[in-house]
Amino acid sequence: MWSSFSTLITGNIIHVCFSTRKIDNLYCLSAGTHPSFEIPTSTNNNSSTITPGIDQGNATAEPVNFPYTPHPVTAASRLVINDTDERVANAVKVVEEQLQVHRSWRSKSNKNYATCDGNGIYVYDLPSKFNKDLVGQCRDMVPWQDFCSYLSNEGLGEPIAKLGKGWYKTHQYSLELIFHSRVLRHPCRVSDETVAKLFYVPFYGGLDILRWHFKNVSNDVKDSLSLELVNWLERQGPWKRNSGKDHVFVLGKISWDFRRSSESPWGTRLLELDKMQNPIKLLIERQPWHVNDIGIPHPTNFHPHSDNDIISWQLKIIRSNRKNLVSFAGAARANAEDNTRSALINQCTSLGDGKCHFMNCSSVKCGEAESVIELFVESEFCLQPPGDSPTRKSVFDSLISGCIPVLFDPFTAYYQYPWHLPHDHDKYSVFMDKKELTQMNVVERLANISLRERENMRRYIVYELLPGLVYGNYNAEPDKFQDAFAITMNNLFERVSMLEQPHKD
Known part of the structure; x- marks a missing residue:
């Protein structure tokens, strides 16, 4: 999956955009293909409102995530601007402010499960067409691959004996099944909706959209199940009481797959629907300017059952002989010689000293x-350029392998996962601006990082971050550690408790 990035300005709208092999048009993180959303200029940490961009001195507060008035983008109106432009800086500032809001929702509990204390979660028993029936279509989900083995074992897939206990052939789009299975077993789950504070909607929206990506069907067909779901929810008492503000969705694909513009055939409009603006949406990649989009880790292949599984893996990778200074697992893209990925491949393969190992994923x-x-277990640093979208599952593969990720765009991780990655990015990663690739030798720069600094970063990754980046298996029983699921659930309870508190002026 390749992509090239640029920053566009249209009127008072800032768009961080990229083009991909999948789509002919620019895709912009602010809206989707053919961007049409105004980026807000400020947030208020103590309320559920954000302020849209100011135009001609007029500013109006609107509910979080409610769509702004569309501003169509035409080829004539597109202007590529320098990333140092003040408007771009302001747009990035808004992203950082929203991440502060997300961090304010983090639970202070360091236990695997916080005490319920009346914070029950109710799991909707949806009609099967919204989840189980979608899994049943696994054989023809996409034309070239049978998904059934990946979606087996409650989304974990089949075991990988070679890697040891807790390793499975998990597909990167399996998060919906994995999370649903864990929520059903959560100790704070309640069967009485009247005593619940949080409501989980187990809609497999990622599988719904995946089945239409490569089929010639109308947009009405693609949107039909999403619209049916919203209509179903509107008839439910809990939804009516708070307009969905205490509801949560977990979606196993990236946000822009659910934000189709009127001019694009790609994806659905699930997250563009008015009724879908209030709930929290947990995604493997968030839309950076929507505060109710929250990024949570991509599923990796490691799903430990117990503390011992985690400790055993930590000891293995901390003791690993890292014979490769740098590695990169990826593929070159035809007709994309100037993109970040191609530049990195050229640098890596041009070295004859064995410092950089390139795993060509095309072969x-x-x-x-x-x-x-x-x-990754044998490498000090793992290069992580953006793929078809800014984020990569491979970032999490490298982290759980003790390989220090080298990032080239802040949207790959820094603006995505405030609940699972620290604000101090230097503790676990190296950042190199992709715009400077032609003027620097990446491998040489990494070689200049001292062994002591590498070891400090690796120990932080392995002992502080790793447990919280993996999803335990469906009957996981960790005691000492919080996995990615437990962290997410504790933070959701913290956030829903804030909804009951009076807003401060």
């Missing part, structure tokens, strides 16, 4: 976790 099955994890 090697990088979908097989064994090959990728073994490479």
Whole structure:
């Protein structure tokens, strides 16, 4: 998956945009293909409102995430601007302010599960067409791959014996099944909706959209299940009481797949629907200017059952012989010689000293976790350029392998996962601006990082971050550690408790 990025300005709208092999048009993180959303200029940490961009001195507060008036983008009105432009800086500032809001929702509990204290979660028993029936279509989900084995075992997939206990052939789009399975077993789950504070909607929206990506069907067909779901929810008492503000969705694909513009055939409009603006949406990649979009880790292939599973893996990777200074698992893209990925491949393969190992995914099955994890466990640094969108599952593969990720765009991780990654990015990653790639030698710069600094970063990754980046298996029983699921649930309870508190002026 390749992409090229640029920053566009249209009127009073800022768009961080990229083009991909999948779509002919620019895709902009502010809205989708053919951007049409105004980026807000400020947030208020003590309320559920944000202020839209100011135009001609007129500013009006609107509810969080409610769509702004569309501003169509035409080729004539597009202007590529320098990233140092003040408007771009303001747009990035808004992203950072929203991340502060997300961090304010973090639970202070360091236990695997916070005490329920009346914070029950109710799981809707949706009609099967919204989840189970979608799994049943696994054989023809996409034309070239049978998804059934990946979606087996409650979304974990089949075990990988070679990597040891807790490793599975998990697909990157399996999050909906994994999360649903864990929520059903959560100790704070309640069967009486009247005593619940949080409501989980187990809609497999990612699987719904995946089945239409490569089929010639109308947009009405693509949107039909989303519209049926919203209509169903509107008839439910809990939804009516708070207009969905205490509801949560987990979606196993990136946000822009659910934000189709009127001029694009790609994706659905689930997250553009007015009724979908109040709920929290947990996604593997968030839309950076929507405060109710929250990024949570991509599923990796490691799903530990117990503390011992985690400790055993930590000891293995902290002791690993890292014979590769740098590695990169990816593929070159035809007709994209100037993109970040191609530049990195050229730098890596031009070295004859063995410092950089390139795993060419066009000739090697990088979908097989064994090959990728073994490479990362033997590497000091793992190059992580953006893919078809800013984020990569591979970032989490590298982290759980103790390989320090090298990032080239802040939207790959820094603006995505405030609940699971620290604000101090230097503790766990190296950042190099992609615009400077032609003027620097990436491998040489990484070689200049001292062994002591590398070890400090690796120990932080392995002992502080790793447990919270993986999703335990469906009957996980960790005691000492919080996994990605437990962190997410504790923070959701913290956030819903704030909804009951009076807003401060």
